[in-house]
Amino acid sequence: MDFSIPPELNDLAARVRRFVDDEVIPLENEIDVEAGDIAAIAELRAKAKAEGLWAPHLPREFGGQDTGLMGMCLVFEQAGRSLLGPLALNCAAPDEGTMHLLLMAARQAQLEQYLTPLANGEIRSCFAMTEPAPGGGSDPTMLRTRAERRGDSWIINGDKWFITGADGASFSVVCAVTDPDAPAHSKASLFIVDTDNPGFRVVRRTPVMGSGGAGGHCEVELNDCEVADDAMLGGEGEGFKLMQVRLGPARLTHCMRWIGVAQRSLDIAASRALEREAFGGTLAEHQSIQWMLADSEMDLYASRMMTLHAAWRISEGDQARQETSACKVFVAEAINRVIDRSVQILGALGVTQYTPVELFFRDARAFRIYDGPSEVHRMVVARRILRRAADGRQATGLTGVAGGLVGE
Ligand SMILES: Cc1cc2nc3c(=O)[nH]c(=O)nc-3n(C[C@H](O)[C@H](O)[C@H](O)COP(=O)(O)OP(=O)(O)OC[C@H]3O[C@@H](n4cnc5c(N)ncnc54)[C@H](O)[C@@H]3O)c2cc1C
Numbered sequence: 537m538d539f540s541i542p543p544e545l546n547d548l549a550a551r552v553r554r555f556v557d558d559e560v561i562p563l564e565n566e567i568d569v570e571a572g573d574i575a576a577i578a579e580l581r582a583k584a585k586a587e588g589l590w591a592p593h594l595p596r597e598f599g600g601q602d603t604g605l606m607g608m609c610l611v612f613e614q615a616g617r618s619l620l621g622p623l624a625l626n627c628a629a630p631d632e633g634t635m636h637l638l639l640m641a642a643r644q645a646q647l648e649q650y651l652t653p654l655a656n657g658e659i660r661s662c663f664a665m666t667e668p669a670p671g672g673g674s675d676p677t678m679l680r681t682r683a684e685r686r687g688d689s690w691i692i693n694g695d696k697w698f699i700t701g702a703d704g705a706s707f708s709v710v711c712a713v714t715d716p717d718a719p720a721h722s723k724a725s726l727f728i729v730d731t732d733n734p735g736f737r738v739v740r741r742t743p744v745m746g747s748g749g750a751g752g753h754c755e756v757e758l759n760d761c762e763v764a765d766d767a768m769l770g771g772e773g774e775g776f777k778l779m780q781v782r783l784g785p786a787r788l789t790h791c792m793r794w795i796g797v798a799q800r801s802l803d804i805a806a807s808r809a810l811e812r813e814a815f816g817g818t819l820a821e822h823q824s825i826q827w828m829l830a831d832s833e834m835d836l837y838a839s840r841m842m843t844l845h846a847a848w849r850i851s852e853g854d855q856a857r858q859e860t861s862a863c864k865v866f867v868a869e870a871i872n873r874v875i876d877r878s879v880q881i882l883g884a885l886g887v888t889q890y891t892p893v894e895l896f897f898r899d900a901r902a903f904r905i906y907d908g909p910s911e912v913h914r915m916v917v918a919r920r921i922l923r924r925a926a927d928g929r930q931a932t933g934l935t936g937v938a939g940g941l942v943g944e
Contacts, residue, residue, distance in 0.1 A: 541610065545607045545610055548589070548611055549614050551588075551589060552592070552614040552615055553617070555584065555587060556614060556617050556618050556621045559580060559583055559624075560621050561617075563620065564618055564892065580620075580624045584624050584625050590625060590626060591655060591657075592608060592615070592625060593608050594639075594655055598652070599656060604851060605785060605788070605851050606844060606847045606848055609788075609792050609840070609843050612789055612793050613793070613840075614796060616794060616796025617797065618800075618892075619749075619797070619892075623750060626655070626657045627789075628749075628793075629700065629789070630663045630700050630701050631654055632786075632789055633782050633783075634654065634662075634663060635651060635654055637663075637769070637778065637781060637782040638651040638654070639651065640778070641726070641769050641778050641781065642769060646769065650707055650728060653706075659705075659706035659707070660701055660705045660750065660751060661707055662709075662731075662751065662754075663699070663700075663709045664702070664709065664710045664756055665696070666696060666697060666699070667679065676711070676724075676779065677721070677776075679713050679724055680713070681695070681696065681710070681712040681758060682694060682712060682713050682716075683712035683714050686762075689762050689763065689765065690762070690765065690768070691735075691760055692712050692727065692761040692762075692763065693759060693760060694712060695755070695758075696755070697754070698754075699755075699756050700749060700752075700754075701750055701752070701754075702731070702752070702754035703738050707728055708729050708756070709726055709727070709728055709729075709769060710726070710727045710728075711779065712724060712725065712758075714775075715773060722773040723775070723776075724776055725771075725774060726768065726770055726774070726775050726778050727768055727769065728767050729758070729761060733761055733762070735760050735761025735762060736756070736758055737756065738754050738756055739756065740754065741753065741754050745898050746898040746899035746902060784856065785847075785850060786907060787907045788843055788846055788850070788860060791839065791863055791868075794868070794871045795839050795843065795867065795871065797871065797896050797899075797900065798835075798870070798871035798875055798900075799874075800892070801893045802829065802832045802874055802877075802878055804878060804893055805829070805877070805878035805881040806820075808882055808885070809825050809829065825881055828877040828880065829877075835870035835873055836874060838866065839870045842859075842862065842867065843863055845859060845863075845934055846859035846862075846863045857916065858916075858936070858937040859935050861913035861914075861916045861917050862913070864907060864908060864910075864913050865910045868903040868904045869910065871900055872900050872903070875893065875896050875900050878893050879893055879897055920936075921936065
């Protein structure tokens with residue numbers, strides 16, 4: 537086993553780190569990320585392109601750096617140290633996930649019409665799966681949004697909410713039921729819907745805890761929304777399969793960016809601990825502060841290892857469902873612990889807006905809910921453990937499901 541990092545990746549990650557430190561962080565208080573105004577960061581994006589840092593995840597033919605999923609672990613962490621970083625490099629959610637989905641499922645004409653401008657940073661996208669109750673949320677098989685065939689078109693009707701980036705997006709990938717009588721996981725299909733379609737309406741940005749991100753988290757109404765047959769992404773009934781294609785790696789890329797945020801919180805807390813004095817010495821001299829710092833370091837170490845391993849499993853061609861679920865739960869909870877400890881070490885300063893940690897704290901909470909709440913991923917992980925036990929199989933590999941440590 538070899539954990540050494542290829543020099544070119546180390547170099548790219550170091551250059552992204554410098555870019556975020558020198559160019560992005562100084563602008564954090566000047567640019568309103570929530571406005572979703574791409575023009576506001578045009579200069580920053582031009583610099584990222586000029587320095588060969590643009591869209592690290594994309595193949596070179598789409599202007600990216602072709603890092604592969606494991607390389608993304610290193611580079612996205614550095615980009616993630618500022619909430620503005622991924623946007624500056626065009627590797628922010630949800631666009632990065634949409635780009636991946638289009639690469640995997642789009643036809644040539646769809647690639648040209650949607651992926652090319654998205655990859656160039658000319659437009660934004662959104663992904664519309666979740667519905668308000670009683671529709672599909674944690675359980676996507678409860679989807680109610682319906683697409684019905686009419687001649688050469690599909691007519692889509694339904695309500696979505698929490699659609700990140702919808703306000704100002706140029707197109708949305710919409711998940712809708714195309715065959716209610718099909719087996720649960722073959723009922724739905726994906727459609728690319730232009731947001732200027734008269735049947736697509738952003739009702740409002742839902743007010744949320746945290747910054748909301750570019751374009752907010754929106755309620756969306758599809759009302760007799762007519763799209764041509766060729767708006768379908770992938771095949772009919774492939775909606776759930778393709779959602780997994782999108783969400784598997786997307787869960788990991790969220791982990792990568794959040795590890796960067798949490799590391800920066802820890803760095804800020806550690807610097808403060810060295811300066812601030814209380815009870816006859818610096819905070820850093822008190823053992824309980826040292827333990828908080830050490831616990832955060834360990835949380836981040838484990839988070840990085842799990843993310844890298846899950847990324848490696850996907851790179852090897854496996855869906856890595858057990859690994860991505862375990863990783864998503866662990867990292868979402870670990871980064872929340874790290875940021876919470878950082879607030880504690882900062883004391884009152886931690887709840888002010890004089891450091892970014894306060895915003896990180898508010899933004900990070902939702903990561904335990906989106907892309908599958910912790911409880912649902914724990915359920916998925918436990919199911920495999922129980923299946924294994926019921927079949928009398930041994931645990932194999934680092935996650936107990938594969939990889940050849942025992943008997944393979
Ligand atoms: C900031 C943010 C951004 C988002 N962006 C998008 C987006 O761009 N596109 C999109 O489609 N969706 C998006 N979502 C929606 C997100 O994916 C859903 O919130 C998530 O899937 C959970 O669905 P729900 O909120 O309807 O929870 P519900 O289904 O109502 O579940 C509520 C709670 O019940 C518990 N629970 C559910 N199932 C189980 C179970 N089996 N066992 C035990 N407990 C359980 C969990 O604690 C869960 O949090 C976003 C959400 C947030 C918060």
